[in-house]
Amino acid sequence: MPRPVPLVTPRESALPWHAQAADTVVATLDSHAEHGLTSDDVLARRARVGENVLAATRRRRVDRLILAQFRDVMVLVLLGAALIAGVLGEPEDTIAILAIVILNALLGFVQEFRAERAMAALGALSAPAARVRRNGKDETVPASALVPGDLVLLEAGQIVPADVRLLTAHALRVEEAALTGESQPVTKQQTPVGGDAPLGDQFSMAFKGTIVSAGRGCGVVVATGARTQLGRIATLLEETDDARSPLQQRLAAFGRQLALLVIGLCVVIFAAGLLRGEPLGLMFMTALSLAVAAIPEALPAVITVSLALGARRMVRREALIRRLPAVETLGSVTYICSDKTGTLTENRMRVDSVRWGDGVHIDVAQWSHEHDTGIRPTELLALCNDVVQQPDGSLVGDPTETALVEAARHHGVDYETLTRQWPRLEEIPFTSERARMTTVHRRADGNAEGVLVCSKGAPERMIRDCTHMHTAQGLVPIDADRVMDTADGMAAAGLRVLALATRTMPTMPSPLDAVERELHLLALIGLLDPPRAEAQEAVRVCQRAGIHVVMITGDHPATARAIAQRLGIAGPEDDVLTGAALLALDDEALAERVSRTRVYARVTPDDKVRLVQALQAQGEFVAMTGDGVNDAPALQGANIGVAMGRGGTDVAREAAHMVLLDDNFATIVNAVREGRRIYDNIRRFVRFVLSTNAGEIWTLFLAPLIGLPLPLLPIHILWMNLVTDGLPGLALSAEREEPGVMERPPRPPKESLFAHGLWQHAVWVGLLMALLALGTQAWALHHNNPRWQTMTFTVLTLSQLAHVLAIRSETRSMLAIGWRSNPALLGAVLLTTALQLLVIYHPGMAGIFRAAPLTLFEFLLCVGISALVFVAVEVEKVFIRHWGWYGTTARRT
Numbered sequence: 001m002p003r004p005v006p007l008v009t010p011r012e013s014a015l016p017w018h019a020q021a022a023d024t025v026v027a028t029l030d031s032h033a034e035h036g037l038t039s040d041d042v043l044a045r046r047a048r049v050g051e052n053v054l055a056a057t058r059r060r061r062v063d064r065l066i067l068a069q070f071r072d073v074m075v076l077v078l079l080g081a082a083l084i085a086g087v088l089g090e091p092e093d094t095i096a097i098l099a100i101v102i103l104n105a106l107l108g109f110v111q112e113f114r115a116e117r118a119m120a121a122l123g124a125l126s127a128p129a130a131r132v133r134r135n136g137k138d139e140t141v142p143a144s145a146l147v148p149g150d151l152v153l154l155e156a157g158q159i160v161p162a163d164v165r166l167l168t169a170h171a172l173r174v175e176e177a178a179l180t181g182e183s184q185p186v187t188k189q190q191t192p193v194g195g196d197a198p199l200g201d202q203f204s205m206a207f208k209g210t211i212v213s214a215g216r217g218c219g220v221v222v223a224t225g226a227r228t229q230l231g232r233i234a235t236l237l238e239e240t241d242d243a244r245s246p247l248q249q250r251l252a253a254f255g256r257q258l259a260l261l262v263i264g265l266c267v268v269i270f271a272a273g274l275l276r277g278e279p280l281g282l283m284f285m286t287a288l289s290l291a292v293a294a295i296p297e298a299l300p301a302v303i304t305v306s307l308a309l310g311a312r313r314m315v316r317r318e319a320l321i322r323r324l325p326a327v328e329t330l331g332s333v334t335y336i337c338s339d340k341t342g343t344l345t346e347n348r349m350r351v352d353s354v355r356w357g358d359g360v361h362i363d364v365a366q367w368s369h370e371h372d373t374g375i376r377p378t379e380l381l382a383l384c385n386d387v388v389q390q391p392d393g394s395l396v397g398d399p400t401e402t403a404l405v406e407a408a409r410h411h412g413v414d415y416e417t418l419t420r421q422w423p424r425l426e427e428i429p430f431t432s433e434r435a436r437m438t439t440v441h442r443r444a445d446g447n448a449e450g451v452l453v454c455s456k457g458a459p460e461r462m463i464r465d466c467t468h469m470h471t472a473q474g475l476v477p478i479d480a481d482r483v484m485d486t487a488d489g490m491a492a493a494g495l496r497v498l499a500l501a502t503r504t505m506p507t508m509p510s511p512l513d514a515v516e517r518e519l520h521l522l523a524l525i526g527l528l529d530p531p532r533a534e535a536q537e538a539v540r541v542c543q544r545a546g547i548h549v550v551m552i553t554g555d556h557p558a559t560a561r562a563i564a565q566r567l568g569i570a571g572p573e574d575d576v577l578t579g580a581a582l583l584a585l586d587d588e589a590l591a592e593r594v595s596r597t598r599v600y601a602r603v604t605p606d607d608k609v610r611l612v613q614a615l616q617a618q619g620e621f622v623a624m625t626g627d628g629v630n631d632a633p634a635l636q637g638a639n640i641g642v643a644m645g646r647g648g649t650d651v652a653r654e655a656a657h658m659v660l661l662d663d664n665f666a667t668i669v670n671a672v673r674e675g676r677r678i679y680d681n682i683r684r685f686v687r688f689v690l691s692t693n694a695g696e697i698w699t700l701f702l703a704p705l706i707g708l709p710l711p712l713l714p715i716h717i718l719w720m721n722l723v724t725d726g727l728p729g730l731a732l733s734a735e736r737e738e739p740g741v742m743e744r745p746p747r748p749p750k751e752s753l754f755a756h757g758l759w760q761h762a763v764w765v766g767l768l769m770a771l772l773a774l775g776t777q778a779w780a781l782h783h784n785n786p787r788w789q790t791m792t793f794t795v796l797t798l799s800q801l802a803h804v805l806a807i808r809s810e811t812r813s814m815l816a817i818g819w820r821s822n823p824a825l826l827g828a829v830l831l832t833t834a835l836q837l838l839v840i841y842h843p844g845m846a847g848i849f850r851a852a853p854l855t856l857f858e859f860l861l862c863v864g865i866s867a868l869v870f871v872a873v874e875v876e877k878v879f880i881r882h883w884g885w886y887g888t889t890a891r892r893t
């Protein structure tokens with residue numbers, strides 16, 4: 001039996017909350033049914049019961065992160081090698097290997113720590129919020145800030161933020177599958193239920209973590225955090241993490257294959273060395289170091305870091321990533337299906353024109369007509385409305401409804417007084433599917449008999465239930481065609497059209513549906529919602545980037561068409577497909593239509609799911625926006641589900657891959673742009689690492705074949721692995737976006753990371769580096785130069801730096817990019833060069849690295865030889881630019 005322990009310790013005999021009368025619960029919790037708690041109450045209670053969270057958020061602890069750096073197989077192998085070196089009596093090697101392992105771990109830790117922090121910050125941003133009434137004012141607070149006694153407001157699409165005893169419930173339906181396993185929504189009520197009712201029958205309660213699927217309600221918080229019903233079973237709900245992106249999975253698989261190849265080569269190198277009479281210990285260490293250096297075991301981790309840091313950049317531009325792989329896949333989007341209201345438009349509505357059903361314009365200032373209740377028409381404009389007026393006079397609520405209240409206020413209606421004079425008895429809430437809303441009112445002073453019904457919604461839905469319409473000449477029988485012509489005309493001007501109708505009834509009917517019949521049409525109201533200024537440009541960017549923009553709206557087809565034309569989404573010839581027409585199409589016919597339809601109107605969330613599937617069946621990669629509770633399946637089904645951060649519901653946000661904090665269409669396009677940049681940078685990094693590793697392998701593999709002694713010592717290999725792979729590689733990810741990043745077609749989602757010549761590049765650049773290094777070695781040996789090994793080592797290191805500078809772009813020459821546009825990279829290259837000088841010229845370091853100080857001539861010679869790599873890659877780019885090498889033409893700007 002639920003016996004939450006909030007602030008009061010219930011007596012043994014006390015009834016559970018669901019069995020107590022609502023006002024008793026409020027009194028017991030020392031709250032106030034109208035004003036809620038005061039700020040002081042809240043502070044005092046939070047101090048006593050703590051935050052409303054299930055368990056301490058599972059941030060990976062710092063020490064675990066450090067430990068993780070040493071759990072890698074390669075690191076363990078290296079530690080083993082250090083031990084063996086010590087046993088073999090090479091203490092310098094032991095020290096050097098340990099130093100390298102520690103440096104490596106430090107670098108990995110710093111990166112992952114940054115990524116972790118970035119993700120934790122994003123997690124905090126996407127934490128759910130709750131609507132509460134405190135100090136008599138409605139406000140939005142993080143759900144974690146709720147305390148027992150708080151008054152919370154519930155509405156469709158919300159995730160219930162705490163365990164709540166309901167004080168009011170209007171058609172409130174809650175889906176409790178998370179708690180009871182029952183997938184059918186349960187209708188909630190305010191009246192108490194029996195004390196021994198099981199959880200699923202406690203209709204007077206709403207429980208944390210369940211979903212409000214319809215209606216509205218208000219309740220008092222009786223339990224928070226671990227004391228909620230959900231808190232008791234929270235251990236069962238360990239989050240499942242599906243965070244590995246397709247790219248990471250493919251890379252991990254690739255890494256395993258490469259590892260096998262490298263190990264095979266290392267065995268060959270080891271055997272060849274022994275045959276040539278090299279010492280066993282040295283050959284063992286060489287093969288081992290090479291394996292450690294050349295197996296790109298860190299690639300998947302590096303990609304996580306790039307994605308996480310990319311996500312952090314995106315949130316600065318109002319795109320909050322909820323699923324990390326989305327960062328990578330955004331670049332593949334071929335279709336963006338966007339809601340109209342609020343995403344493509346500003347969602348700042350204003351009443352633009354009001355007409356009688358026969359089309360005659362109404363001057364609202366002069367608007368009057370006989371109504372049997374005596375209510376004025378301007379008052380009716382604002383009556384069927386959920387907007388709340390705050391003590392400071394500001395209005396909180398849906399923009400469509402706010403516009404109506406504002407228009408009424410503008411014409412002298414006092415909204416506060418109106419809602420007091422005409423208290424609401426019942427309501428049938430608005431849903432997108434119904435596209436209408438109805439309220440029933442009683443006159444508070446009792447002067448009027450019966451009840452007043454007020455209904456508003458999409459004209460074609462309302463008209464069926466209207467028997468009469470008001471005109472300048474008085475009440476006349478409805479002329480449905482005339483009304484629809486008027487509505488269509490207003491919609492064609494880009495206005496959102498609402499029909500407003502009323503009736504009076506002697507008593508409240510049962511069932512309630514009867515109130516939506518035999519209505520009198522009062523007027524048609526046209527609301528103006530201007531397109532967002534930046535949306536037009538964003539649509540144009542999409543079109544250049546090979547991304548189709550589709551508008552999906554619950555609004556009227558003519559309104560949709562007008563706005564779509566203004567934004568450049570559709571031309572005057574393009575047709576608009578309505579939800580009803582969509583329903584009539586079978587899958588085959590739909591497949592044919594989706595590829596040319598740009599505007600869908602009067603669609604329901606179910607239609608959205610079908611559209612996503614139809615587009616995906618054509619091989620498209622779909623981003624779909626949504627905000628309502630019923631949009632969740634479409635968001636989940638889309639390749640990138642995009643929820644609204646401001647206007648959206650919790651349920652939509654939970655289902656989405658990405659949340660638009662500013663609800664703005666242009667933000668999606670910016671995120672796609674950022675996704676493309678991040679993918680490009682991951683490619684750069686992989687290109688760099690693989691080429692570098694190939695260089696090292698070729699060098700050690702070819703040396704014995706052309707009769708040269710072992711060119712490098714293990715310590716050299718490890719040094720290159722850390723320093724030349726590490727710093728410049730990381731700095732590559734700071735590369736800015738390529739010009740024209742939004743002027744090439746989307747990357748096919750299945751395209752391999754190695755497409756467009758990546759592996760060919762790695763193979764030939766690696767070979768070139770090896771030949772240059774071995775050539776230097778042969779030349780120096782030929783001249784009996786004792787510093788041949790230091791020269792070989794230096795050429796290999798510097799040629800990797802030359803390479804990293806050249807591959808900042810796959811197509812554009814360095815001269816075009818400019819040297820200073822990536823200062824981090826330039827810094828990394830200079831720093832690495834300085835470290836290499838230190839290794840050669842500092843006596844202590846040179847001792848460890850068995851290096852000898854090169855003469856100035858020798859050093860400059862090494863620089864010159866290494867620079868050839870840069871020149872060669874620049875020549876490769878010329879081939880790519882002019883002859884479309886590697887099939888790169890499609891990517892060209």
Ligand code: ATP
Nearest residue numbers: 339340341432435436437456457458553554555556
């Ligand atoms: P989208 O955001 O997908 O572009 P939308 O917000 O325009 O769609 P809905 O909010 O589902 O679509 O509205 C659909 C229709 O319902 C509107 O065209 C309007 O006629 C009617 N409508 C909208 N809001 C209300 C409301 N608060 N009360 C009554 N009817 C409404």
